[in-house]
Amino acid sequence: MRIEDNQKKKKKITVSGVLLYALLIALALVYLLPLVWMLSVSLKSNREVLTSPFTPPSVLQLGNYIFAWINGQLGVATLNSVIVCTTALVISLLIGAMAAFAIARMRLGFLKYMMQYFLIGMMIPVHCVLIPLFVRFSNWHLTNQLIGLIIPYITFSLPMTIFLMTGFFKSMPGEIFEAACIDGCSIYGCFIRIALPLSRVGMFVAGIMTFVGNWNELLLAMVFISDVAKKTLPVTLTYFVGPYATNYVQMFAAIIIAIAPTIIVYSIFSNQIVDGLTTGAVKG
Amino acid sequence: MNRLLEDRKAAFIFIAPAFLLFTLILFVPIIQVIYYSLCNYTGLTKPDFVGLKNYIDLFTSDETMKIALKNSIFFMLFSGVTQQIVGLFLAVLLTNIKAGRNLFKNIYYLPCVLSSAALGLLWAFLFNPKIGINNLLSTFGIQGPNWLFNTKGFIPLPMWVIGCVALWQYVGQNMMLYMAQISGISRDIYEASYIDGASKGQSFRFITLPLIKPMLITTLSLNCIGSLKFFDLIYNMTQGGPNHRTDVLATHLYTQGFKYYKYGYASAISMVLLILCLFATFLINKCIKVETYES
Numbered sequence: 374m375r376i377e378d379n380q381k382k383k384k385k386i387t388v389s390g391v392l393l394y395a396l397l398i399a400l401a402l403v404y405l406l407p408l409v410w411m412l413s414v415s416l417k418s419n420r421e422v423l424t425s426p427f428t429p430p431s432v433l434q435l436g437n438y439i440f441a442w443i444n445g446q447l448g449v450a451t452l453n454s455v456i457v458c459t460t461a462l463v464i465s466l467l468i469g470a471m472a473a474f475a476i477a478r479m480r481l482g483f484l485k486y487m488m489q490y491f492l493i494g495m496m497i498p499v500h501c502v503l504i505p506l507f508v509r510f511s512n513w514h515l516t517n518q519l520i521g522l523i524i525p526y527i528t529f530s531l532p533m534t535i536f537l538m539t540g541f542f543k544s545m546p547g548e549i550f551e552a553a554c555i556d557g558c559s560i561y562g563c564f565i566r567i568a569l570p571l572s573r574v575g576m577f578v579a580g581i582m583t584f585v586g587n588w589n590e591l592l593l594a595m596v597f598i599s600d601v602a603k604k605t606l607p608v609t610l611t612y613f614v615g616p617y618a619t620n621y622v623q624m625f626a627a628i629i630i631a632i633a634p635t636i637i638v639y640s641i642f643s644n645q646i647v648d649g650l651t652t653g654a655v656k657g
Numbered sequence: 658m659n660r661l662l663e664d665r666k667a668a669f670i671f672i673a674p675a676f677l678l679f680t681l682i683l684f685v686p687i688i689q690v691i692y693y694s695l696c697n698y699t700g701l702t703k704p705d706f707v708g709l710k711n712y713i714d715l716f717t718s719d720e721t722m723k724i725a726l727k728n729s730i731f732f733m734l735f736s737g738v739t740q741q742i743v744g745l746f747l748a749v750l751l752t753n754i755k756a757g758r759n760l761f762k763n764i765y766y767l768p769c770v771l772s773s774a775a776l777g778l779l780w781a782f783l784f785n786p787k788i789g790i791n792n793l794l795s796t797f798g799i800q801g802p803n804w805l806f807n808t809k810g811f812i813p814l815p816m817w818v819i820g821c822v823a824l825w826q827y828v829g830q831n832m833m834l835y836m837a838q839i840s841g842i843s844r845d846i847y848e849a850s851y852i853d854g855a856s857k858g859q860s861f862r863f864i865t866l867p868l869i870k871p872m873l874i875t876t877l878s879l880n881c882i883g884s885l886k887f888f889d890l891i892y893n894m895t896q897g898g899p900n901h902r903t904d905v906l907a908t909h910l911y912t913q914g915f916k917y918y919k920y921g922y923a924s925a926i927s928m929v930l931l932i933l934c935l936f937a938t939f940l941i942n943k944c945i946k947v948e949t950y951e952s
Contacts, residue, residue: 393754400747401764403825411779426788468674475671480662487672494683496878496938498886500907501927504920505689506682508700528682531675560667589772591889592907596915607774611893621782628775639770643763646770647833 408636415625422621437626445627449602450609457519457605458587461526466580468527469534470572474564476535477542478550488539494532499525499593507596517600525593530583537582537649541575542568578649581642585635606631687931694928698921711925721901725909726929729885731812732905733937735820736827736884737877743824744831744876745869749861751832752839762836766829773826777893780822781805784894805895808902815895815903823890827883831876838872839865874945881937885930906930 414422415437417430442448472491476484506525507516515521549571550563558566569576591607598604610631613624639646661667694711696704715722747765751758768776783789784804791801807814842865850860888907891897897904897912904912906926914923 393750397750397761401761404764404767407779407783423788426792468678471671472675475668478662479668481665481668484668487676491675491679494679496882496934497683497687498882498930498934500886500888500910501690501931502683502686504693504914504924504927505686508920509686525682528678531679535675554661560661560664564671585770589774591774591892592911607772610774610778613778624778628778632771632775635770635772639767643766644759647762647766
């Protein structure tokens with residue numbers, strides 16, 4: 374009886390299961406095909422794109438990438454993006470983890486309000502502070518400098534970092550810190566020697582989110598930087614809309630160059646990223 | 658131990674860098690924006706106090722502002738509704754399958770980490786009147802619409818198109834958060850309901866839905882604020898055109914502030930944006946009552 378029941382159940386699952394998987398695969402194609410198509414277009418010649426946009430390229434035009442890299446000045450842009458994002462990443466992780474440690478672990482009344490203060494930052498769009506920030510930064514001669522982008526990027530990454538890291542620090546058992554204290558460890562030692570090494574997963578996730586967010590940021594970079602040699606990648610891409618508008622293949626080659634690092638990092642670490650993000654979000 | 662954890666000086670040292678940066682770069686500028694929005698300020702001269710003139714101009718004589726406000730609110734409602742429904746739907750589908758769950762989850766989440774500036778260019782090309790999708794349709798003998806240049810209707814076609822692209826890009830976030838919440842629900846509750854004769858639909862309605870309600874507040878706030886902030890996709894797909902029909906608050910602010918250098922006026926637009934964001938968050942938190950269940 375029981376075996377029959379199980380078999381019945383199994384059969385039922387496979388029937389609806391086929392439909393379910395068909396739907397999921399169709400959706401996955403909606404996600405992947407545009408990206409694959411973009412890759413195929415970036416390897417065609419301009420004429421081929423106009424005559425037969427949906428067939429695979431007949432001859433691989435690798436020259437598109439070289440042209441986009443040189444004419445679109447993607448090399449400089451990539452370097453700038455790397456400098457800005459890495460610096461912002463390191464500093465915001467350090468500052469964010471420090472604040473999160475105090476909020477999660479220390480017992481002082483005002484720290485609760487601190488958390489709310491930082492969370493308000495998540496609700497405020499960058500656009501709202503764009504003008505005063507621009508005015509102030511031009512007075513301080515920080516516009517057209519990479520440091521002028523790094524400072525706001527650090528600030529706008531902080532709420533997310535603090536939110537995620539607080540979740541991770543809270544989930545650590547208090548006994549570890551007690552034991553360290555008994556052995557004569559200071560509060561700074563607790564942070565540097567215990568909390569930081571134990572929260573590597575959290576740091577990793579917060580770090581990736583910060584990096585990706587800043588890597589893709591367009592508005593601030595567009596407003597703050599007008600010097601061509603200081604532009605970041607997303608800004609450089611927008612130039613392909615204007616003067617290069619008919620040169621589709623180079624535009625797509627440039628886009629591929631710009632998003633390839635993100636796709637590669639994501640496909641290597643996607644499980645950790647997605648899981649780590651939700652751990653922090655649910656606990657916090 | 659307690660003495661150590663109540664060490665005020667250490668707490669200040671830990672908090673101070675983040676607090677200072679946050680106050681200087683975020684909260685002081687917000688106070689400034691309030692002041693600038695009440696001034697005639699072009700960047701060359703000192704801010705000149707004119708009272709509510711910017712706001713009056715904004716709401717009485719600026720046609721683009723009306724379109725931008727309408728589009729932004731449309732966008733917020735559209736994203737809120739579609740991303741909630743599709744995100745929850747995907748989350749339920751994915752928590753019900755065994756094989757390949759992580760693979761599908763990772764694929765659906767992928768566009769969230771990609772640059773919307775780049776994806777905007779890709780979709781602008783796909784919705785091009787002659788090439789892209791219309792080319793594919795014409796091989797079946799269908800004359801495709803002018804996806805991004807149609808100006809007819811209260812909400813023109815390009816806005817719907819951009820809304821769908823935004824849904825495509827960001828629905829993964831809702832899906833992921835809902836999946837986390839659903840997999841946190843104990844299997845025992847479902848087993849108990851099946852023993853009592855509940856169908857799958859009933860257990861979804863009476864167990865899953867009430868238990869994921871706390872996540873509804875988080876995701877809905879993220880959706881609403883995210884869609885109000887929307888800039889990259891629109892800037893790269895239509896640049897607010899044709900004839901400002903697809904302008905939203907963010908693009909209008911950018912044009913007024915950094916093309917025409919009307920800082921005071923643009924500050925007034927940012928105040929409208931800020932108030933909309935805070936109002937949406939407030940409304941979501943007030944209207945959705947979360948009952949806590951014993952787990």
